[in-house]
Amino acid sequence: MSSIAVAVVGAAGRMGSQACAAVEAADGLELVARITSGDDVGARVRESGAQVAVDLTVPSVTEANVHAILDAGAHAVVGTTGWDDASRGRVTEHLDRLNAGRADGQGVLIAPNFGLSAVLAMTFAAKAARYFESAEVVELHHPDKIDAPSGTARHTAAAIAAARADAGLGPSPDATETGWEARGADVDGVRVHAVRLRGLVAHEEILFGNAGEQLTIRQDSFDRASFMPGVLLAVREVGSRPGLTVGLENVLDLS
Amino acid sequence: MSSIAVAVVGAAGRMGSQACAAVEAADGLELVARITSGDDVGARVRESGAQVAVDLTVPSVTEANVHAILDAGAHAVVGTTGWDDASRGRVTEHLDRLNAGRADGQGVLIAPNFGLSAVLAMTFAAKAARYFESAEVVELHHPDKIDAPSGTARHTAAAIAAARADAGLGPSPDATETGWEARGADVDGVRVHAVRLRGLVAHEEILFGNAGEQLTIRQDSFDRASFMPGVLLAVREVGSRPGLTVGLENVLDLS
Amino acid sequence: MSSIAVAVVGAAGRMGSQACAAVEAADGLELVARITSGDDVGARVRESGAQVAVDLTVPSVTEANVHAILDAGAHAVVGTTGWDDASRGRVTEHLDRLNAGRADGQGVLIAPNFGLSAVLAMTFAAKAARYFESAEVVELHHPDKIDAPSGTARHTAAAIAAARADAGLGPSPDATETGWEARGADVDGVRVHAVRLRGLVAHEEILFGNAGEQLTIRQDSFDRASFMPGVLLAVREVGSRPGLTVGLENVLDLS
Amino acid sequence: MSSIAVAVVGAAGRMGSQACAAVEAADGLELVARITSGDDVGARVRESGAQVAVDLTVPSVTEANVHAILDAGAHAVVGTTGWDDASRGRVTEHLDRLNAGRADGQGVLIAPNFGLSAVLAMTFAAKAARYFESAEVVELHHPDKIDAPSGTARHTAAAIAAARADAGLGPSPDATETGWEARGADVDGVRVHAVRLRGLVAHEEILFGNAGEQLTIRQDSFDRASFMPGVLLAVREVGSRPGLTVGLENVLDLS
Incomplete structure (x- = not known):
């Protein structure tokens, strides 16, 4: 060849x-x-x-x-x-x-x-989304980042939201009455949390939950x-x- | 209907x-x-x-x-x-x-x-395997379990090994010269570690690595x-x- | 005796x-x-x-x-x-x-x-706080919880904030310009994120970061x-x- | 001054x-x-x-x-x-x-x-050890490392073992009958698992368990x-x- x-x-x-x-x-x-x-x-x-x-x-x-x-x-x-x-x-x-x-x-x-771990994490998250009652996203980056949440996390959350809607799932259950002042956002009904910490580069953790079980997909980018x-x-x-x-x-x- | x-x-x-x-x-x-x-x-x-x-x-x-x-x-x-x-x-x-x-x-x-998180973790691990230089599996269970590693972890490792072979990948890089006495096994060339800890039920973590990045898929079963x-x-x-x-x-x- | x-x-x-x-x-x-x-x-x-x-x-x-x-x-x-x-x-x-x-x-x-893991996590977090540039807290609970963040997480964050102040540290570095609508709070300058997920009980993760290193203390309560x-x-x-x-x-x- | x-x-x-x-x-x-x-x-x-x-x-x-x-x-x-x-x-x-x-x-x-996160993780692990029924250590490094487990993990496990002995605790419960061929060692009765993965640098996770709860102390070194x-x-x-x-x-x- x-x-x-x-x-x-x-x-x-x-x-x-x-x-x-x-x-x-x-x-x-x-x-x-x-x-x-x-x-x-x-x-x-x-x-x-x-x-x-x-x-x-x-x-x-x-x-x-x-x-x-x-x-x-x-x-x-x-x-x-x-x-x-x-x-x-x-x-x-x-x-x-x-x-x-x-x-x-x-x-x-x-x-x-181009990050394989990031692309795979997003792709798997979208596929898993329809099978869980709850889904939230946590992204973690260095503290010099200006935007929150990250574009990757927004994209992931949007894909989860679309898959949930497609499967007829409503929003994740949530009885919270107060306390909405942390770094992050609601992306199409999926909660995205943004952590900023010296020493980190770019990381994403997607959490899914059903009664009695949890699935976590985590991706770490340490270097270009x-x-x-x-x-x-x-x-x-x-x-x-x-x-x-x-x-x-x-x-x-x-x- | x-x-x-x-x-x-x-x-x-x-x-x-x-x-x-x-x-x-x-x-x-x-x-x-x-x-x-x-x-x-x-x-x-x-x-x-x-x-x-x-x-x-x-x-x-x-x-x-x-x-x-x-x-x-x-x-x-x-x-x-x-x-x-x-x-x-x-x-x-x-x-x-x-x-x-x-x-x-x-x-x-x-x-x-029947655990969706366990089945999805295994399935995603098999799909991801061909894209990473390194792959290892850690399973964690309560300390009353007699066999190590668990059947689920063996099954996961075998699926990863098959996918790697299919993609023409050799064994994960490993310069270790000494120290092979921990709980766990080598399943078709994929290292499986078995943790036993009071308080745990059944959990599995699959780790993939490339230069500068890591993908982790974790599954927790807390309850029947x-x-x-x-x-x-x-x-x-x-x-x-x-x-x-x-x-x-x-x-x-x-x- | x-x-x-x-x-x-x-x-x-x-x-x-x-x-x-x-x-x-x-x-x-x-x-x-x-x-x-x-x-x-x-x-x-x-x-x-x-x-x-x-x-x-x-x-x-x-x-x-x-x-x-x-x-x-x-x-x-x-x-x-x-x-x-x-x-x-x-x-x-x-x-x-x-x-x-x-x-x-x-x-x-x-x-x-009375949870030993929770009490130890809080205690260690307070001791570690003075040695890190960045500190944030993530608490994770079942979705039926009404308050966010949890009392334990608030208490932990307050202890971290007090230890930082005592050591002459200012707030953790943070360039974020937008995006403050996630579940959680700012407790005395320490960011606390609150995740709600079906299947979880009560969990807390305290993250500390310096250039090139991270310390994470995590506590899981599965059962009374x-x-x-x-x-x-x-x-x-x-x-x-x-x-x-x-x-x-x-x-x-x-x- | x-x-x-x-x-x-x-x-x-x-x-x-x-x-x-x-x-x-x-x-x-x-x-x-x-x-x-x-x-x-x-x-x-x-x-x-x-x-x-x-x-x-x-x-x-x-x-x-x-x-x-x-x-x-x-x-x-x-x-x-x-x-x-x-x-x-x-x-x-x-x-x-x-x-x-x-x-x-x-x-x-x-x-x-000199790593603060590594030294603190070891110190906290030794202090926590007497309060838990089970303790195991997982260390994770790049695959070019020759020795397993790492010196830091051996040192941590030895400190945990000493603290357990001091408190009159016996070995962690373990019903395992077969499967002791994974990378790692038994250090004074504390099980140490060694993961090798491309992309990692030097990391240690110390796991403690009691019925219904878990305490995890994790340390990541990304850079000198x-x-x-x-x-x-x-x-x-x-x-x-x-x-x-x-x-x-x-x-x-x-x-």
Whole structure:
């Protein structure tokens, strides 16, 4: 099996430089371009012969990069934040045009989170949700974080809430009459608690309860290094998924 | 929608009496027979009009009960232990005879564990296993337990080992040179630790690690009451699954 | 060594009947009176020859019981809630009168919590508090609890706050700008989170963090049975502590 | 209050360079010498006017360094491993000679572990041990560690065993008949389990159980940075403790 040729866009950044090292060390992948700010993304991708380009840049340029990558004939893996319905819609249109009439079209995978443990925790939580009377989420982060609760925890809680609604479950039982001043939020009826503690990085604990039993799914991210297995997985999978895919969970084999 | 008529076999036992109460309290189920030791199981199931019979008896009689239930025209849900390949094979043959040429045949669901949290933990662990470099299992029980590690933990570790092998992963990294005298075992290359502590009931923690991240799935069973949601789920699902099904995970909706 | 003669007041209640059983099963203790509602507490204690009386009644009668126990010449161990500064002050006055000029006076031990794990968790948390930059408390209870956070968690957080202030530490670092709507409270600057989950009983987790390290102290109460070792310890110790003692931690040997 | 003048011996090493930075950043401490391999330790300490010298070198030179520091008139804080009864005895003799007839003698503090969370966890575990029927220890480390269980876990288990013996407790209850092949050991009758997982650093969990309750003390070390608060505390306290002190716990205020 020949290698997949990979370009990294944003190669000088912290995520980008780790991604370059990870691609170089990985079996079956070859790093063919380190693209940095100032480079012509489309030209560099085309000239390098990259089959997959990984965008790890900043919100202000990520959409333009993706369109350039697509026009250069490569698949795109995107770890940059800042995407909304409108920008995703424009990528879908672009893909529809490029892929029309082709069996093996180009693919774009936007992954808000490359952490396998985080993505699996969310995915399992959504699957478990319908089987428990109670569900709450606790997220724990370093104390320099400005927002509470975290985006990941909000996303997890929303997925739990949707699964509960889908299964006809009402809100988790709760007789509390007073005391709603802690850090955190109610996300679609699921309570999310936010702990801030020096020494922590990014952690999430999802708690489910029935009479006499509890299921806890916990995820700990200690280091940016933890995102690399997810990046490599995305690079390997994007080529076999034409069109736009949002979320690493959609390329995991969880059957 | 009319109710499902349910018989409980072993209705005087601890699990059986709780199951009777749970069926009586459940929407859409009707308890039509409490069958106890000395009763003619087949006759009682037939006369009561039960559509589903739940066997919560003892290993010495459970197989005979299942054949009697099937001959009485009902589906069977089985929580009794002691089944092996031979006894399961005889039930499959019986079902094949009964169901031949029918689109909507009879079903038997044998569940070694009715605890939803335990079954979900095992299922998620098997799905996650291929994505992590390291995996170990810690089970924790009351100190009166004779075997170590627990059957559930062995089953979990075996499923993790199978998933790792399937994904081409070798054993978890381990530089340990000395110190192999703690309670627990190596199950197909997956290390299982067994903690015994007064005050505990039955708990399992599955730990996965990659560089910079950890995923932990923990399950706590505090009380036999925790098995009832699984019993009710099995009763509701067995009618739509002709043939033999082993394991509650096979009737969960985890898509 | 001869046994200690023990009376239980409120012997027909749930805590009281368990306490009777625990005293009867304990080495070195003898149950001499089961006093219930309607009995003359003072007369029963005196006639039974009880050296220690354990009050496990209700807030409306506990203070009167303690005065009657003292007048009957016994030491008192009190597990009933509802005490305030005024009622404690009256007991202190009573003890001062009785104990004046005696080397070995009578003692009263009021224990808001007989759970050894809960009392130890609180005590250790207060001792650890001065050594960490960050401290937060998470309490977890069944969903039928009306107040949040729990009294135990409030008490723990207040003790942590006092120890931090004593050591000259300011508030835990926290850059959070938004999101203060979760169950819980700010207790003297220490954040307390309250989780409610079916299947839980009463649990507390105290988290401390410094750069690069974390200390977690967790306490689980699964059953009222867990209070009995604390009751027995109090019964054994109250005789050697003349005057009023509040808190089981004061009779633990933590040197 | 004037500053304490501090020298760091082994200043070029990983721990040493972090200690230099920590001393420079700390209130009330002044870094006066960075002593490295090849320097004359005694001369450098004397010339710099250091009141306290911190030895963070290697086992082969640490004892000679401590004697030189003492002869130069400074107190010593030692984080280097490799000390035994004989080398500690020689330091005690040296201190006895120097301190004879002085009210405020010189001090040496040898700390096998500067991690506050680790030291507190061990200390609290020893204090709690007498109050629980069951106690077990789980330590978790990265998979490149050669020994199992860790020295810290062995030390913790030995302290728990000593406290149990002191309180007249026998071994923790355990009906296990088979299954003793997991990573870990029996340390004086206390079971120690050793988990090895990629992504972990150094962690310890101490579990205590009584009927109906559990106390868990957990300690996580993510980074060498976590040792610095302990180093600074030792530097501040060593001057007021003449003679040899072994263990950071002896300078903590846990009253």
